[in-house]
Amino acid sequence: MTPADVLISEVGPRDGLQSVKTTMPTPDKLRWITALHAAGLREIEVGSFVPARLLPQMADAAEVVHHAITLPGLRVMALVPNRRGAEAALAAGVHKITLPVSASEAHSLANVRKTRGQMVDEVREVLALRRERAPGVSVEVGLSTAFGCTLQGSVPEDEVIRLAATLVEAGVDEVGLSDTTGMANPAQVRRLFLRLRAEIGDRAGAAHLHNTRGLGLANCLAAWDVGVRGFDSSQGGLGGCPYAPGASGNVVTEDLVHMFEAMGVRTGVDGAALLAARAVLQQGLPGEPLYGMSVLVADGRH
Amino acid sequence: MTPADVLISEVGPRDGLQSVKTTMPTPDKLRWITALHAAGLREIEVGSFVPARLLPQMADAAEVVHHAITLPGLRVMALVPNRRGAEAALAAGVHKITLPVSASEAHSLANVRKTRGQMVDEVREVLALRRERAPGVSVEVGLSTAFGCTLQGSVPEDEVIRLAATLVEAGVDEVGLSDTTGMANPAQVRRLFLRLRAEIGDRAGAAHLHNTRGLGLANCLAAWDVGVRGFDSSQGGLGGCPYAPGASGNVVTEDLVHMFEAMGVRTGVDGAALLAARAVLQQGLPGEPLYGMSVLVADGRH
Numbered sequence: 103m104t105p106a107d108v109l110i111s112e113v114g115p116r117d118g119l120q121s122v123k124t125t126m127p128t129p130d131k132l133r134w135i136t137a138l139h140a141a142g143l144r145e146i147e148v149g150s151f152v153p154a155r156l157l158p159q160m161a162d163a164a165e166v167v168h169h170a171i172t173l174p175g176l177r178v179m180a181l182v183p184n185r186r187g188a189e190a191a192l193a194a195g196v197h198k199i200t201l202p203v204s205a206s207e208a209h210s211l212a213n214v215r216k217t218r219g220q221m222v223d224e225v226r227e228v229l230a231l232r233r234e235r236a237p238g239v240s241v242e243v244g245l246s247t248a249f250g251c252t253l254q255g256s257v258p259e260d261e262v263i264r265l266a267a268t269l270v271e272a273g274v275d276e277v278g279l280s281d282t283t284g285m286a287n288p289a290q291v292r293r294l295f296l297r298l299r300a301e302i303g304d305r306a307g308a309a310h311l312h313n314t315r316g317l318g319l320a321n322c323l324a325a326w327d328v329g330v331r332g333f334d335s336s337q338g339g340l341g342g343c344p345y346a347p348g349a350s351g352n353v354v355t356e357d358l359v360h361m362f363e364a365m366g367v368r369t370g371v372d373g374a375a376l377l378a379a380r381a382v383l384q385q386g387l388p389g390e391p392l393y394g395m396s397v398l399v400a401d402g403r404h
Numbered sequence: 405m406t407p408a409d410v411l412i413s414e415v416g417p418r419d420g421l422q423s424v425k426t427t428m429p430t431p432d433k434l435r436w437i438t439a440l441h442a443a444g445l446r447e448i449e450v451g452s453f454v455p456a457r458l459l460p461q462m463a464d465a466a467e468v469v470h471h472a473i474t475l476p477g478l479r480v481m482a483l484v485p486n487r488r489g490a491e492a493a494l495a496a497g498v499h500k501i502t503l504p505v506s507a508s509e510a511h512s513l514a515n516v517r518k519t520r521g522q523m524v525d526e527v528r529e530v531l532a533l534r535r536e537r538a539p540g541v542s543v544e545v546g547l548s549t550a551f552g553c554t555l556q557g558s559v560p561e562d563e564v565i566r567l568a569a570t571l572v573e574a575g576v577d578e579v580g581l582s583d584t585t586g587m588a589n590p591a592q593v594r595r596l597f598l599r600l601r602a603e604i605g606d607r608a609g610a611a612h613l614h615n616t617r618g619l620g621l622a623n624c625l626a627a628w629d630v631g632v633r634g635f636d637s638s639q640g641g642l643g644g645c646p647y648a649p650g651a652s653g654n655v656v657t658e659d660l661v662h663m664f665e666a667m668g669v670r671t672g673v674d675g676a677a678l679l680a681a682r683a684v685l686q687q688g689l690p691g692e693p694l695y696g697m698s699v700l701v702a703d704g705r706h
Contacts, residue, residue, distance in 0.1 A: 287666035288625050316659045316697030317666075319622040323590050327629075357618045364589035364619075395618030 106370030108362060109145055109332045111308055112138050112355055114383070115166070116147040116181055118340030119159050121351070122390055128162045130386030132169045137379035138337065139173040142371040143355075146170065147179045147200065147334075151187035167194035179242075183214060185227040192236045199232070200242045201225055202280075203269065205262045206251035209282070213246075222268060229273045242276040243269050244310055244334075248294065250285030259294055263301050270302045278307030278332070281321065284314020284342075284351070288324035295328050308332035311353050312342050313393075318353040319361050326367070333358060337376070337383055338392030356380065360396035408672030410664060411447055411634045413610055414440050414657055416685070417468070418449040418483055420642030421461050423653070424692055430464045432688030434471045439681035440639065441472075444673040445657075447479040448472065449502065449636075453489035469496035481544075485516065487529040494538045501534070502544040503527055504582075505571065507564045508553035511584070515548075524570060531575045544578040545571050546612055546636075550596065552587030561596055565603050572604045580609030580634070583623065586616020586644075586653070590626035597630050610634035613655050614644050615695075620655040621663050628669070635660060639678070639685055640694030658682065662698035 115135055119126055126134075131148075138146055148170045149163030163180060170178040179198040180191045191199055203221045204210035210218050225243060232239055248262050266277040279294060291309070299306045309325040309332065311318055322333055335355040336342060342351020359371045377397065384392060417437055421428055428436075433450075440448055450472045451465030465482060472480040481500040482493045493501055505523045506512035512520050527545060534541055550564050568579040581596060593611070601608045611627040611634065613620055624635055637657040638644060644653020661673045679699065686694060 287663060289667035289669075314697065315662060316621060316656070317663055319618060320625045320663060323622045323625060354618070360617060361589060361619055361622060365591035367591075395616065 105368060106144075107331070107368045108326070109308075110143060110355065110358060110369055110371060111145040111147065111179070111332060111334045112143045112337060113147040113310075113334045113352065114138075114336040114338070114340045114355070116150050116160070117334075117342060117352060118336045118338070120150060120157055121341035122159070122387060124387055124390065125159045126386045128165055130382075131162070131166050134379065134382045134386055135166065135170050136173065137375070137382040139170075139176050141375035141379050142369070144175055144370060145177040145179060145198075147181060148196075150181035150183075151190040151194075152183055164190065164194040167191070167196055171195050171197070182228065184224045185231055188228040188231050192231070192239060196239065198240045198242060199228065200244055201228060202246050203243050203265065204247050204251075205245045205265055206247040206254050206257045208254035209247045209251045212253055218265060222265075222272065225269060225274060226272050233273075240275045241273075242278065242307055243274050244278045244280045244307070246280045246282040248279040249281045249290055250283055252283050252285075259297065262294065263297050266298055266306075267301050270305045274305070276305055276307030276332075277302060278310055278334070280310035280334075281312050284312035284317070286311060286321050287317060288320050291321045291324040292328045295325055295330050299329060306330075308334050310334035312351050313339065313353050314342075314351060319357060322353060322358060322361070326362075337380055338394060340383070340387075340390070340392065354394040354397075356394040357396045407670055408446075409633070409670045410628070411610075412445060412657065412660060412671055412673060413447040413449065413481070413634060413636045414445045414639060415449040415612075415636045415654065416440075416638040416640070416642045416657070418452050418462070419636075419644060419654060420638045420640070422452060422459055423643035424461070424689060426689055426692065427461045428688045430467055432684075433464070433468050436681065436684045436688055437468065437472050438475065439677070439684040441475040441478050443677035443681050444671070446477055446672060447481060447500070449481045449483060452483035452485075453492040453496075454485055466492065466496040469493070469498055473497050473499070484530065486526045487533055490530040490533050494533070494541060498541065500542045500544060501530065502546055503530060504548050505545050505567065506549050506553075507547045507567055508549040508556050508559045510556035511549045511553045514555060520567060524567075524574065527571060527576060528574050535575075542577045543575075544580065544609055545576050546580045546582045546609070548582045548584040550581040551583045551592055552585055554585050554587075561599065564596065565599050568600055568608075569603050572607045576607070578607055578609030578634075579604060580612055580636070582612035582636075583614050586614035586619070588613060588623050589619060590622050593623045593626040594630045597627055597632050601631060608632075610636050612636040614653050615641065615655055616644075616653060621659060624655060624660060624663070628664075639682055640696060642685070642689075642692070642694065656696040656699075658696040659698045
């Protein structure tokens, strides 16, 4: 395994595929995940365990997990919204579960029709299940809308930090911060991750940042500066609710790897193999726009 | 005048218009510059004084300067490649002259068919002219390819710093660093600007950074972090040799203003008036692609 200074967690197979209209056929998903692993990615969010009628793109989550756990050295993660999802994910054999909890009450109600408090209760149930059935599986929470919410506007930082502390007290292993709406700026990213670490220490988790207003990489840099070493990103910028042509939602894995490697920060990811994985992704989703500015250059078009 | 923590120097009317095939009619240029000034921009590179047969887009530079110097509080800048250009620029009434000197010998020879040493001699001639005719006009040099060169590869940092020191000794008021090829990374930006300031103190000039590989804003943030307070950018990302659809060359003024203002760093620029200027630009260059991710959001498409 290549030594790495940061852990890039690839969320494309879940966050990305969930956002596109087309459903990628299962064999293509497996090929893509294999290619991502071959490129050196060591944590992949491979799917989400939700009712298939809600998200047909994720109906094959168990099958995808079965494949992914055969890849050596890969930490296989799945998103679950509740205990039922967690049961299915654990049964499939995931190494890590991630749950979304909104920092904004308005977003929580709109998104999952639950208050933040009710979502914390869901997390407690999942933690109880983990204790019973799979104590070796880690549980992460990503605090969505941690940097702002399109529904309620600004999200008080005190509430974000208090929510993180509550979740850690409940037994969550890592709490990360998500810029669901692309409203974060570098000064805020530094401030909030510093406060998060001051509050929950090593339980402070990954930065999940969006490129909605073009600040994705600048915000990742800001997070790196204050000691964040885990970053979520998506190959080709797939997912994260892109809202306009030319705009990506999620930070583009290729560009993030390029930035860190150019800075001398080791990602463990091989650029050429990452481009090969991108080709596999494109084959599985023909016609779907993929983003990434470093890629255009790598292509020799510069 | 709105107080500002950074000086954003708009280079679109020169760097931008010079790079597009169409020639913007003079009345449109004047309207655009007026609108940029109305948005709060206080330094604009309005044109370049080069032979019209080489750059027909810049044939009206004197007329454009005549208009721009009537706008209150605006520092009107023009690019000149040599003494002859400087004579014309001074005759037109510019407040500031900027000369490009390549940090890479290979780029210098390819771009202006002169060695770096010969370009330093040109700068000396321009400085002599300034002393004679217009001691109040400031002279800036932008060191192009300071962060890497597509022809020769890496550019030794020692050579960049030595060149800057030589130019300051010759009497240049400000020496900035330009990422002509979009090869800079944040760690390098911090290192080189710190070294520049250590070497030439307050003569250290603006950061001219490109978005070629998506790192434009991250690199601007890195420069800000080490004390740089002058930034070149271009409305709509016009110019800076974009090489592929969806990719901008120059850092987009709209996005740069958005980043700083979101961080609480005052630019003196009004976002709404900047969008109005963008509309004027688009009217003058119908069909020309303009970039900017914050703009898509401001448009209400999110």
